[in-house]
Amino acid sequence: MSKAYDVLVMGGGPAGLAAATKAAELGLRPLIIEARDRLGGVPLQCIHPGFGIHYFREDLTGPEFVHRFISKAEELGIPTLLNAHVLRAEYVSPARKVLEVITPEGTRVVEAPTLIYAVGARERNRYEIGIGGPNPAGVMTAGEAQTLMDIYGVLPGKRVLIVGSGDVGLIMARRFALEGAEVVGVVEILPYPSGLPRNVQQCLLDYGIPLYLRHAVVSIKEEGGRVSAAVVAEVGEDLRPLPGTEEVMGCDTVIIATGLVPRASTIKRMGAAIDSRTGGPYVNEWLETSLPGVFVAGNALIINDYVDYAVEQGELAAESARAYIEGGYSLPTAGEKRVRLGRNVRLAIPQYVSGLRDALFYGRVSFPEDSVILRIKGAPYKLPLIKAVPAVMFRARVRAEVLREVAEPVLEVVPRA
């Protein structure tokens, strides 16, 4: 079985499916390794629309969106390992990556010259955002609630408080309202909602769900083993709770929707360097990590706003894998330089560029700002942004020539002159 594959794709969500189908179309032999019992990843549990607006120019639900890729993978006859958990990933040489996979059929060891790591992200839990108090039933993340509701047909709670006003939090508020649950509110620590204005309207205002800005859940109360209330406080400029502003809001369920973190542990153990800002590996414009021939795409790389970006990254990684194999296990990356983050840029990928090919930058600003430009200091590149907010990712394609010219590229967001 060894040497039968050109590219191992870890993860069968949107990024992995896009990578594998693209790789097959490019004439490579991919293998998909998926931990769950079916392909599709997180969108399978997202029965709301909002998928594929960029990629397919259609508004699809999560399952509809991924099924297009799954059908394509089937048509292309891409081999897939399901219920397959990668225990160990080993970087042996530029020409050899080995995975030890545990499956219901026993241990499988697979190898290929390239690996595309697309294992997605996980949600932050209550402890990571500092919610204290006792540990009763009724506290869960949005994703867990979604799995219960839309995969298993189970109602997690009847009086629900949502923590976090990103799109996920907003959509979950509506999801609960649609099942007749009382949504007592959405609590957001920032002075503005983190989700799209469209979602604020359609998920909260249309259902009369209150939004508490500049507020945080500081503690949880328990009664008879289940959540009975959340203690919510106003926060100051430093985002810390203001003493004396605590208010007890009765509820039986607290849903944590405060963002995602890339799942980077396997690739980190493999030896890839991790960027503490993105939480994912450092990459160059090929989406190649610090390990030659190991690529990363989707939410394992950077937390994306749209599934379309994850797909775009998957396809790019597949193209890079082909170039890598065709180049005799190497890519033109000579003279890689570090992209520094300048004014009002909190995080961005790629962190390295060589100027030998066009680069697609994705990133986020640190604070909201109107009418600004995203630019590379000292280079003839500018992207006007009408409204820059941390919750909305920027995406910018920069041509190779531009990057080749600057000795020390600095990505920055500055007010429009």
Added chain:
Amino acid sequence: MRRRVVVIGAGIVGVSVARWLTRFEGLEVVVVDKEPDVGWGVTKANTSIIHPCHEEDPDRWPVRARLCVRGHRLWYDWVRELDIPSRWPGEVIVARTEEELGRISKYVDVARRLGVPGVRFVDREELIEVEPAVNPDNVGGLLARTAGLISPMKAAIAIAENAAANGARFLLGARVRDIIVEGGAVRGVVTDRGVLEADVVVNAAGVWADEVAEMAGVRDYRIRPRRGQYAVFSDKVGPKPRLILHTAPTPKTKGVYAVTTVDGNLMVGPTAEDLPDDAREAREVTGEGIDFVLEQAAKILKSLPPRRRIIRTFAGIRPEPTGGDFIIRFHEEPWGFVEAAGIRSPGLTAAPAIGEEVARLVREALGGLVERDDWVAVREGIPHPATMARQERDALIRAVPEYGRIICACRKVSEGEVIEAVERARALGAGLTLDGIKFRVGAMYGDCQGSQCRAHIAYLIWRRYGVPPWELMLNREGSRYALAPIKALLRGGRDE
């Protein structure tokens, strides 16, 4: 004539007592606990250290000192016989100042008197050498090479399983309401699940020991609750000290610890907060509590991971007895009432020896007990394919394919392990709970704290055992994981 011993409390002490008692012919052992599973009292939430015992002054607390030393010794065998995860890295009490060093020098003397080996001072240089994670501002410390760590929940479960295999019965989810005393002797206990006759009743009720004692008319001590809060960091972040490190004890506590748990997480804590008498189950975590332990830990370690890498906070309640020493005795009045009460720290360390002591008292009182020759010392843990050698793992998966399906990605726990956990809990008479699974196999206790696997585990249980998520408890009665079938509210609130 068969005689029956009822043990009240299935904490580490109660199960240890039960294990010892099953060695005797003609003795029926029943362990009763109000919780649906074993170990959910004090045993659940502590620092998990097998202390070297050099902090137990034999003049002030002779019972504690003696049983600590004996318990420590017994754990070496018990972890092996019962397949309990443990590490024996040794510990250092770190000192910030020469004055602090002076204050802890009394433990060298205690160590000498108790015969605790491997206790000596280390200077700053050696401290940094033996423990690269230490804060170099410390001037030195007191090393005690025999300190160890176990998983207290896995220990309680292992001991209970072994006791059960040797014939002990567990009556869980049964609160003891009263103790029947007739003619100056105990006759039995009244529980939520019926009356149990008994010749001997052992009080191993943790923070509730004084209330249980009152049921037998014993009123000469009180248990005061003292809370200890902890923070556990992701296993992905360090520093992870090799040794068990802690600050110098104060009259109230053994100081704050920074340890790498047997699961490989940095854990810091505990606080020491005296709570009102009625707050014996107040296992609440507060912002100030976590601030305090992090502050203290920063003195111990050269750096701390960022706060957002905390994956779990929890609190335990210490049962502080009047007088401070363990209360271990056989009452003549009422005859047959035995106590293992006030088992505060180092109770985990001492537990096997407490069991031995209680068994000795029972044996003396009952007389004529002979040891069985069919007693089984060994118990095996639940297999964990992720860390097995490949051939062994594949043989296991061939026999039971569920061991090849990883359901908890963070801790690499398979469906096979989850199923085995449920089966074993059931065999013990424990309730089917998500926490019971967590404590047995570690699922839902990684970085994501179950957000990625808990729903799937609940579904597995639904499919296999017919318990839907709205009837599945997280832990105690009432802690329902979910509330209803999805359309229940739209159908007018009927839960199908």
